[in-house]
Amino acid sequence: MYGWAGKRLRVNLSTGEILTEPLSYEYRRKWIGGRGFNSDVIYNEVPPGLDPFDPEARVCFGVGPVSGSAAPSTGRVTITCKSPLTGGFGDSNMGGHWGAELKYAGWDQIIIQGRAKNPVYLWIDDDNVELRDASHLWGKFPREADQMIKEELGDEDIHIVLIGPAGENMVRFACTFNDVWRAAGRTGTGGVIGSKNLKGIACRGSGTVKVADPRALLECSDRLRQAFKGDIMKEGLYEHGSLCLINVANRDGWFPWKNFQGGAHPNADNMSGETHSTTVLKHREGCYACPICCGRFTKIHDGKYAGEEFGGPEYEHAVPTGPRLGIIDDANDIWHNARLTNDYGLDGIETGGAIGAAMEWYEKGLITAKDTGGLELTWGNEEVVDKLIQMIGRREGFGDILADGADRAADKLGLPDEAHYYSITTRGMTLPGDDPRGLGFGYGLSFAVGTRGGCDHLRSLCCLELSGALYPGLNTKLLGDERANRPVTTVGKPYMVYYEENQKTTTDCLNVCCFTTHWSYAVTTPDQIEYLNAVTGLDFTEEEFQEVGERIFNLERSYWNRLMSGAREDTVPERFLKEPMPQGVEYQTNVGAVFPLNNLLKKYYEYRDWDPATGFPSEKKLNVLKLDYVAKDLAPLRSKYLSEPEKKKKKYYH
């Protein structure tokens, strides 16, 4: 068998049972890899009513057929679970080297279930798999635990998945890392892993990826690597990391200021990639086989945080724990906050979302210092933010309330409905640092319909809205309309989102980095099929490949539908529908924009063949996608959804 290892590992932490399961040809062909394998398992093995922290809940780690090969940027891994944040479908993926290492060890996927009596970590040494005691690692930051495990196993070259204290404390938005700093940030995978008393998974692989046509693979990979040498990639992601977006975001007005009250700030350059590179950048770090090398390593030189050294930050990390909370004057505060969320193992986006919502509740008088244990939640109050991040990670005091995310916190505090206006969430998940009134209506639509809640981050990535303008002709070629280059327009956007969601889904099945596809468009779908076929020796066509993406996307959507989440919940935070974008800086492009959701949804449903009344995929579409069992699951729920007694939009699920 070429490409795939052809087997997966099932570990039951309650019983200690470790099983090997073969993956049939049909199964591989139907789901391809990573995200596809994982979504299938979660749909089948985690019933909608199950508590995400129940021992019977699963968490999966999946890689794909080209993972660990010579194709560019093939070191990623997808982690999937029922999300403890949203109660719905949850997945997240991360770069680094662990994904390739898992493949070298001979595995395509790991399914974890059950709960260990005491803290353990999993040690995968090719076929030798064992659970080891992790009591001494419990409470440690990933950077500490990573080093301790490497010393204990006597191998500095292994790669390790780890959670931080937040995951152990079942913070509902705890994330999961590998190589210490590469995070699968969203949907709370770390909390599920923590609920199982699992600290991490160390991996050593001595094998390789068997390639059907090595010459074809190398020729293709070489050609694609050349495509990354352009100025845009070099001057952007290599030179300044994803922080290169700061000045772009500020210019185009999607830079979240004070919980999205604004979209730009005169001092944004304080924290730009350009500034970071010339002040605190220690070195750059690349993931497995990556020609881009967007990873940062930062050292703070002065101020009260002087001496701190850490991986990151990313744009989506620095923004929510910085300007989203009104912090902009001293970038060291922002770098430090990013470091803190990393150490505690918190999703930086959701951390900023929860604190930002609380700050706005405080501003609007919905809570006072009495509710927060004395914390003055004023915008830009770094002292409080520093404390609160740690309190969330430790589930202490008011941090324990915010550790459940903004929407659940509002309800726990008994706040009026108005509080949810400020929680800036869709399906219980807060939006990343991309204001849809500026980054674009494609992003906005994908927030509304995304299969893991209000997230476009590494998800649908409508980079065509920006890259189309950078690469003239791109949108004419892909969407038939160059005007889709404008972010703040509806033109072409429903199809763009449909196209990109499917494309990103297959990219996540291959577990290759979407910066190769969705930022630069250096790697197109035909390129992906070229290396997929070179590695596997199979004959995937573009049609079949795209059908796989659509199948998985619809399966994930149906997971939500089974929870009675459909068209009613396909929306974005009301702020974006109601408040025209104010002016933050003089050169801002999008002042006066609001997000016209309804104009986009109708057409999107048509492309998807989803019933506009329920937002459920049509029975016909599910059957075409070979999801007839899903069609049967949904059949009795369609009328039920329409007749739900309250017919009220749900904010999150249990």
Next chain:
Amino acid sequence: MYGWAGKRLRVNLSTGEILTEPLSYEYRRKWIGGRGFNSDVIYNEVPPGLDPFDPEARVCFGVGPVSGSAAPSTGRVTITCKSPLTGGFGDSNMGGHWGAELKYAGWDQIIIQGRAKNPVYLWIDDDNVELRDASHLWGKFPREADQMIKEELGDEDIHIVLIGPAGENMVRFACTFNDVWRAAGRTGTGGVIGSKNLKGIACRGSGTVKVADPRALLECSDRLRQAFKGDIMKEGLYEHGSLCLINVANRDGWFPWKNFQGGAHPNADNMSGETHSTTVLKHREGCYACPICCGRFTKIHDGKYAGEEFGGPEYEHAVPTGPRLGIIDDANDIWHNARLTNDYGLDGIETGGAIGAAMEWYEKGLITAKDTGGLELTWGNEEVVDKLIQMIGRREGFGDILADGADRAADKLGLPDEAHYYSITTRGMTLPGDDPRGLGFGYGLSFAVGTRGGCDHLRSLCCLELSGALYPGLNTKLLGDERANRPVTTVGKPYMVYYEENQKTTTDCLNVCCFTTHWSYAVTTPDQIEYLNAVTGLDFTEEEFQEVGERIFNLERSYWNRLMSGAREDTVPERFLKEPMPQGVEYQTNVGAVFPLNNLLKKYYEYRDWDPATGFPSEKKLNVLKLDYVAKDLAPLRSKYLSEPEKKKKKYYH
């Protein structure tokens, strides 16, 4: 003396006195021509409190130094008065050949004052100027009167300014024509002419324009004519007239549907230039010395209006009396309505504005058929629109009420304040067919600050918002920012409006067609100075030229300030500030936009050096512009404006 005729004609209709006044070198250098000459006279001779229909009110006709020369498109004339519609400064200009003819007759300007006892027309035959009886012409359509005068004077080659029945009836938005179909549409110049019992001005000139450097002029003119041969001009204005904008407007969402409730309609192509050209276009007509030839002549072939033949329509004519009233299915209705407003001598924009407001009052229940004399003012009701246009022209029944414009009609009907929300006016003037949420924020800003009320039409013309995208690099060159190409953005727009308003003012002093400058940017300011200096033998610099534009613009602004109209009134109809643009067609680019006025005004005032509290030009600026007498006029009014008892935005002036 080169270029200028060097003298103007003053006609007092009350006394029959006809005077020749010389124009000094200093005067010509200070004001250049047409708009400059006229605005100076109106400022000095028409005090703010005077009723526009008072015999002592003036109406001026002005041309410039290059009028009638070989430079491209130099046949225009500016007409200026105190507007009976708004009560403020009013001017309008028109193409055709009359402007060139006036110059050939040896005149730079005509000032009309007083009121004739019986209807008269003015006959200018070079230096021989006489008033002739027009009793037999009274009540005639311009196309009838034009022919009657030509027969009476025995010369088919003369050119004649005329008003229609609406002007005679002092409709507050009656317009003025020459060559039958070329209209100076806005601000009600025709009503002022009518109030003086003047039907028109016939003109025959046997002279020429004395050119200082004929070789330089011809070389420059030839070169500029070449610049119009590009595809955009040919395929646009030549091929389909200004109706070529219909499909563009619909695509970019600034096509006014039902009084600006929407910005696009699926059937817009029914009335597009492309459709017009292949169905009802009889022939094309050019103005004096024009290489563009955008004029249309239409013949309706079928339906109840079959057989009608007439000049036009323009985009800004067809839209307000068509889709703005919900009429779109049968384009013949639209062509017919345009013909009717022309025959009666009505500003098509204001006619559509008044009827459209009334239709929305009717829709919202603010008026009923009892108020309208039984007319059912439902959207798209062509039968009623056909009637109502004629009733307005004749000041009959409900038409008599609408003949004062939407805002005055609301007050005459005793409607609540809410009615003004639907009148879609700024300073008492309705907006033309350009929704600022789509055509662009530059246009929107110019509606708010324009010196003749809510009008960008042939006024500031921020064509850079569109042409910038057609001619890459244009906005980088002119404004330093290519992003100003996007219509729906604030970037670069305050400076764009400042620049374009000044540029358009000097263009109106030269009385050349702004399609040569603001649409194609084939003729730039340096080009204009080149032919101005070639004709006059003078040494205008770009700096001096632009200062003249700024001087005149500030003088006109000060006219409003003397009326206590300033910053409070610098706004656009509330609809554009409050209602996000809805979706009308799938491919519409600007869904979700609202117009962010305040973000633009502040910066604009800075460029203008206008006091942000009052919106009055600073004393320093007025002195720099050699308007020290204006500074003295405004000095006592500044504090008065701020302390006006009600501090309520004024809708129009008396």
